[in-house]
Amino acid sequence: MDGEKIFEDGSIEKEGKLSIQGRPFQWGSNNEKIFKDGAIEKDGLLTLNGKKFSWSDGMNKVFEDGSIEKNGVFSINGKRFIWGEGDQKIFIDEKGTLTKELDINPISGETKLDNPTLNKETVSDASLKTDQTELSNSSKETSITTNDIKETVKAKTDFTSAEIITKGKIVSGSEVIPQARIVIKKDGEFYKEVTSDDDGMFNVLLSRNGIYTLETEKEGYDSEKQTVAPGQLEADASNILLNFGLKKTDRNPLSESEKKATLSRAAIQKEFENIIYNETDIKTIGIVYNEEKIIEGAKVRIFSGDDLIGTTTTDEFGRFKWALPNNKKIKFIIEKDNYRSEDFTFDPNSASYKDFLNLEFEVEKSTPKPEGSDKIHFIGTVSSDGRSLPNVEANIFLEGERFINVITDEFGHFHSDINSDDLYTIILKKENYYSNQISFFPSQKTKKDTLILHFDMPIRGAVIKSGKVTFNGQPLYQAQVKVYQDGRIVTSTETNQEGIYEVALRSNNDYTFMINKNNYFKQELKVSTFGENGNSPVLVNVEMRRLKTAQAEKVNNVYFEYNQSTINFYAKMELIKLADFIKTNPSIKEIEISAHTDNRGSKAFNLALSQRRAEACVTFLISLGVNRTILKAKGYGENKPKIAVPLNEDEHAMNRRVEFEIKKIYK
Structure with a gap:
């Protein structure tokens, strides 16, 4: 056909777009085909996440164990599941309940479970008990216990402003650095660039609905990068203050007398004159060492509870400087290469100091873990007002850079394999709901191979209208639900396999619901949200009529x-x-x-x-x-x-x- 290139393997290129049997793909670096969902074909062999499969009925994948993937949903013997650690399957029933696979009877298809089910609405219950059942077979035995299940991560909803003023200062020792470039990324993508003024200062507005990395660049100096998550700060926080201490690229080694002078109290006091801080903050200098050896370039992560305050790096003297709030317990997590700290927790109310606070952190040398042993299977469950929340955008960041982007399924679940000792930030977003975010080290949450966190996302001043679309009392799947106001469409959705749908609407308004389904007459209803807030108790159920002539x-x-x-x-x-x-x-x-x-x-x-x-x-x-x-x-x-x-x-x-x-x- 005109404009098409047809290759020997049947693949087609048209207008720069590649496809084979209707499936779009891109060429990989080794002549493999990489499909949109991550599937790979090389030398005629098809794999998805390392698992071999073959195509069936067009777009369906059939794996060697008989499991099937259709439109991103996995099932085996009619049972839905998501992949857990390794090749383990975690099953989902029609209520969204999660259970781990122990074994599947290849004849009956019945699933044997090694632990009681974990309901999506009770995974955060600290009183949840599990009974371990002794099973005598050769299957892989695993368990999910309350140690894997953490309390619900609550969204902050009382911010006084959606944006927060962020001020920074760039120095080298006691010298301010003007005209330095500050490159800012938001959610792993370039956001903007600013320049420090003659006093080494810069100002920028950052949204609470994101994670930012700020990296300084100045000729003749090493760059420094810091990460901040404004959405994890207190609601009444008035600003973010960042201090960057740059090192000269071609600096000469200091003599012993110069080292002593640099580390003297007078020199440190002079350095602190150049940092920015709030009047109530505690000027703090930390020193990181191991067996009397200072640790240069160690990453320092500073938390208040589970909220990330910021990150910094130790200088050539193993030091870092930070202005700490005086009314919160602070947790420090420090690491470099094979050096790793346990949590250091500091209570400012217990400190006594003059001019500045001096803290010492001794880190232990850790034994490298066997390859693959630090993997954790992470499962997130998202709900609002006790109801599962599908179609939430879940952005997972590794050290402030985008790691993966996934969407919650119809049960409000998402999952990914992550490393136990890396810093992750998860930011959840959905229109008409408050966003939610958390930064954490998986190893601080669990010592098991599976971690489950539950996230709550309150409705943002909306009314959630829901209902069921049926024919002769039976649910209709993928019926179109469009919502109009003053003749214009405002939102749309489709029914799930149970015929259920929900839409978020403004309170105190009138709408028209239009429901369409192939082979059925359209149905139109007037719907009001006057006097309603949150989840509406009034269901908008629709009974469809089969399409026929002469009517x-x-x-x-x-x-x-x-x-x-x-x-x-x-x-x-x-x-x-x-x-x-x-x-x-x-x-x-x-x-x-x-x-x-x-x-x-x-x-x-x-x-x-x-x-x-x-x-x-x-x-x-x-x-x-x-x-x-x-x-x-x-x-x-x-x-x-x-x-x-x-x-x-x-x-x-x-x-x-x-x-x-x-x-x-x-x-």
Whole structure:
């Protein structure tokens, strides 16, 4: 075909886009095909995350153990699961309950479990008990205990401002560094660049809804990088203050007398004159060492509880400087190469000092772990007001850089394999909900091979409307639910396998719900959120009607000016809904759009007028992409009244209408 390249293996390139059997892919560095979902084909061998599979029924993957992946959902013998540590399966029932696999009977398909189920709504319950069952088989035995399950991570909802002023100062010893470049990344992507002034200062506004890395660059000096997470600070925090201490690139080794002078109290006091801090902060210098040897370049992570305050690095003297709040317990986690600290916790109320506080941190040399032994399978569960929250964007960052981006499934779950001793930040976002975030070392949370954290995301001043779409009482999957206000669409969603949907709407407003499903008539409902907040107790349930011929359906609110056939704004909004319905139902072979008038005026005039109006509706539907060959315009004038003898204006208005009728359906 024109513009296509067809390769020997059947793959196609068209307009720069590659595909094979309808599946888009990109070439890897070793001539392997890399598909959008991460699957790889090399030399005819297909793998996903190291597991061999073959294609079935188009886009479905079938693995060697009989498990199937379809549209990102894994199942085996009809049971849904997500991958856990190694090749272990963690099953999900229809309520979202998680259970680990111990063994699957290859004949019956029954799953044997090594621990009781963990319900998505109770995983944060510290009183949860588990009974370990002795099972005599050769399967891999694992367990999820309360040590793996941490208390719910609560979102901060009382910020006084969505942004926070961030001030920084760049120095080298007691010397300020002007005209230094500060490159700022937000969520792992370039955000902006600023320059320090003549006093070594810079200012920038940072959003609480992200994680930032700030890296300084100045010719003749080594760069320094710090990470901050504004969303983890206290709600009333007025600013973030950052101090950067740069080292000269070609510095000469200091003599013993110079070292003593640099480390003297007077020299340190002079250095502190150059840092920025709040009046109530405690000027603190920390020294990191091991068996009398100072540790240069150690990473220092500073927490208040589970909230990350910031990160810094020790200088050539093993030192770091920080202005600490005077009213919070502070936790330090320090590491470099094979040096690793336990948590150092400092209570400022117990400290006595003059001018500045001096803290010493002795770190132990750790034994390198065997390759792969530091892996932890992380599972996150997200809910709002006790209900699972699907379609949440979960961004996972490693040391402030983007690691992976995933979306929660219909049960509010997401998961990933992570390293136990690295610093991760998770930021969760969903429209109309408060974001949530946490920074943590997995090894500080669990000593097991699985870690589960539960996240709560309160509704942001919204009303959550939900309901069920059915036919003859049975749920309809993937029915389209579109919400309109003043004729314009404001949000849309689809029903899940149980026919359930939910949408977030503003309180004290009126909406129109339009539900479409192939082979069913559209359904339209008026819905109000007046006096409601949070999860609405009023369900919007819909019973659909099967598509059939010879049944006229009115198109609401299609009105015309007297003696006119021009489509006005409101009529257009209704015809847009009709176009959606027609395009959702490709089985429609012929549909008649009919226009009707009242009985005032001559019959011939009304017949011609109604024909013009029907044709105007058809022309507009065609402009919306409806296939012109299935549309038929028919004007009936006053010949098919709803009310045979209208007595007032309201009854005349009922006769003036536009309807559609399905004439033919493809078998």
